[in-house]
Amino acid sequence: MAERASILSRTIATPVILGLLLTAIALLALLMGSGPFNQTIIDIFIRVILVVGLYIFIGNSGVISFGHIGFTCLGAYMTAWLTIPPPMKKMALPGLPGFVLEAKLPFWVGVPAAAIFAALIAFFFGKILMRLSGIAASIATFAMLALINQIYSNWEDVTGATSSVVGIPINRSIWPYFVATLVAVAIGYAYSISRSGLALRAARDEATAAAASGVDIPKERLRAFVISAFVMGGGGALYAHSVGVVTPDTFYLGLTFISLSMLVVGGMGSLSGAVIGVVLLSTIIQILRLFEKGVALGDTVLTIPNGVQEIAIGVIMIVILMRRPAGLIGNREVGWKGFRKA
Amino acid sequence: MTLWHKLGMGMAVSGLVLSATLAHADDDKIVVGFATAASGFMQAYDKPAQDAAMIKIDEINKAGGLLGKQIEVVTADTKTDRAEGAKAGLEVIDKGADLVVVSCDYDFGSPAALAAESAGKISFFLCAESIKAGIQGVGPHSFSASVLAPVQGATMAEWAYNKKNARKFYRLLDTWTEYNKGICDGFDWMLPRLKDAKLVGEDTFKNEDASIAAQITRIKSLPEQPDAIMLCSMMPGVVSAIKQIRAAGITAPILNGSGVDGSYWLSAVPDLSNFFTPVQGSIYGDDPNKDVTAFNAKYKEVTGADPSSQYVYPGYVMIDVWAKAVERAKSTDADAVVAELEKMKDEPTLFGPRSFSSEIHHQNRGRYLIVETDKGKPRVIDEWTISEAIPVDYLVSK
Numbered sequence: 003m004a005e006r007a008s009i010l011s012r013t014i015a016t017p018v019i020l021g022l023l024l025t026a027i028a029l030l031a032l033l034m035g036s037g038p039f040n041q042t043i044i045d046i047f048i049r050v051i052l053v054v055g056l057y058i059f060i061g062n063s064g065v066i067s068f069g070h071i072g073f074t075c076l077g078a079y080m081t082a083w084l085t086i087p088p089p090m091k092k093m094a095l096p097g098l099p100g101f102v103l104e105a106k107l108p109f110w111v112g113v114p115a116a117a118i119f120a121a122l123i124a125f126f127f128g129k130i131l132m133r134l135s136g137i138a139a140s141i142a143t144f145a146m147l148a149l150i151n152q153i154y155s156n157w158e159d160v161t162g163a164t165s166s167v168v169g170i171p172i173n174r175s176i177w178p179y180f181v182a183t184l185v186a187v188a189i190g191y192a193y194s195i196s197r198s199g200l201a202l203r204a205a206r207d208e209a210t211a212a213a214a215s216g217v218d219i220p221k222e223r224l225r226a227f228v229i230s231a232f233v234m235g236g237g238g239a240l241y242a243h244s245v246g247v248v249t250p251d252t253f254y255l256g257l258t259f260i261s262l263s264m265l266v267v268g269g270m271g272s273l274s275g276a277v278i279g280v281v282l283l284s285t286i287i288q289i290l291r292l293f294e295k296g297v298a299l300g301d302t303v304l305t306i307p308n309g310v311q312e313i314a315i316g317v318i319m320i321v322i323l324m325r326r327p328a329g330l331i332g333n334r335e336v337g338w339k340g341f342r343k344a
Numbered sequence: 345m346t347l348w349h350k351l352g353m354g355m356a357v358s359g360l361v362l363s364a365t366l367a368h369a370d371d372d373k374i375v376v377g378f379a380t381a382a383s384g385f386m387q388a389y390d391k392p393a394q395d396a397a398m399i400k401i402d403e404i405n406k407a408g409g410l411l412g413k414q415i416e417v418v419t420a421d422t423k424t425d426r427a428e429g430a431k432a433g434l435e436v437i438d439k440g441a442d443l444v445v446v447s448c449d450y451d452f453g454s455p456a457a458l459a460a461e462s463a464g465k466i467s468f469f470l471c472a473e474s475i476k477a478g479i480q481g482v483g484p485h486s487f488s489a490s491v492l493a494p495v496q497g498a499t500m501a502e503w504a505y506n507k508k509n510a511r512k513f514y515r516l517l518d519t520w521t522e523y524n525k526g527i528c529d530g531f532d533w534m535l536p537r538l539k540d541a542k543l544v545g546e547d548t549f550k551n552e553d554a555s556i557a558a559q560i561t562r563i564k565s566l567p568e569q570p571d572a573i574m575l576c577s578m579m580p581g582v583v584s585a586i587k588q589i590r591a592a593g594i595t596a597p598i599l600n601g602s603g604v605d606g607s608y609w610l611s612a613v614p615d616l617s618n619f620f621t622p623v624q625g626s627i628y629g630d631d632p633n634k635d636v637t638a639f640n641a642k643y644k645e646v647t648g649a650d651p652s653s654q655y656v657y658p659g660y661v662m663i664d665v666w667a668k669a670v671e672r673a674k675s676t677d678a679d680a681v682v683a684e685l686e687k688m689k690d691e692p693t694l695f696g697p698r699s700f701s702s703e704i705h706h707q708n709r710g711r712y713l714i715v716e717t718d719k720g721k722p723r724v725i726d727e728w729t730i731s732e733a734i735p736v737d738y739l740v741s742k
Binding site: 037040165168 | 383420429432438458463476481522
């Protein structure tokens, strides 16, 4: 039997193509040089990070998690705690520990610190939650989201409770977001071709056989959980720096469901699906918004009523899932010659 | 590539290209950008004040414009979403906005205001009533067009003390929003300044509580009944609270913030009496200033309906004070206009005098009309300005 090429050389095309797609989008933003357009692209990049984070856990383990946006919340607040100028912190968040109150760390320290913090918390939650399977695991992750949200909505001295936390340095350059997105895609790719990723997918498809072959399912799930929380936490921190304001209700059900639907529409079991799902849906949303504002076609201005965008995106998602129940990309990944089975 | 793939990429590119078509403003115009909610729940708050702002802009344009230039309006929808708010702020700035008007609420308006601040533009919150909506929470170019919530609480306390001879106060706080807490903060600040006035009891509830029976029982079992109840709450929960207080036979005057202004909800509490609200202007056609009544008529003519509450008025005030500052600065340059705004001391407007300083871009004192609802009919009975301004330090510490 001829020797097969290594897994790396067989699959490297996927992250390269996705990276090129993201580069093209970043260059487009640069070419346009318009503020709101740049911000839209930053928004898309953050979405890609969040959905890739979801993919790392959900795609590989097959367990739907409703709790990951909780890690986004942890990340966003962590970077807020570290990067807000000390005088503002002392006024708004006096309950923070002394060394955090005095700290004024730059953006590029805050974001990785936030990611590590989210991963750490995920480790403790995961130790318990990853023993569960199926719907019990999903509901337990949802309970975790509710828990995080309640703590952050009520811990007045430390999180400002439901008030907006302001003073987070805003970064409107596209590059940090672009680089972070590439890193997230690289992490997602590296995990999926790793030994742990392979074992977890085996457990997803055939739990009994995988366990019989020596796969420690809770342990592999925990690994994926922590890595995905790292990505989600970083995404949350970047969100905080892109808008400059965080509140607990931003990171709750709304964001959970839109991120999950982007993953499902793109293709739950595929990294390419995660990235392309976000890019495609975000694009459709932008086009619809443009029509809400009115588009001049010759002499007539074509306008759709405000709010149609939300309805239309729902209909589009239903149609996509009717036609392709496994998502746009399904379980496949992009390669040089089209799609291959993941 | 599959069909889907091609389709996806095609859409991606076309979408990105399309959404980038943005207009740039000419130099012979002054541009006001509204980064406000045209959809989502904030629209109910933003739209009326924005309509009032448009009326003032229209008046200025008909009178020859500002610095001889016509004011042009550009808008972007925040969709009642913070991330979209930041984008909307950037979008109106991109379209050349000299003034960026942001959502009524601090939480939803601040992303756009921060975008304006970092671009060095003036931002105005349509009607935010938190000290954060300004220098303290956004930066030195940010203002709010309304009056701080604590001023409402302080006004009601001082007015009831002087005009209703109230000495024993009861404080009932709905902990739902910063706005509610703000009203009670102002009340708390004023109370120790009123000789012989005391708090005979206090309690809290949540806006969503279906029943406040426990709180009512505690009021009724007080050793001395209060002369007035300071109710720090807002729609929609406040209506049920008022109904329950009155149904329990408590007839003491109820003092409120401006959030309960409007007659749209009064049918839910038939024959409500002894109920007092501070307002910046009257929507009931009995404002002591005839120009306010004329404005109400104009508003009805433009929008097809009477103002639903006093929160329409700050939009008009906002354009008024900003335009005056631009005239005086002879420029729309942000720093020059901010300097002129900060010189305003009791600047007369249709809805009471306005002051700004380099310390505070909000009203920590202001004239309020007092509206009494008697047998379900609201009317203006008095006006009151608190004897001293609430110190900035106190406001910030809350």
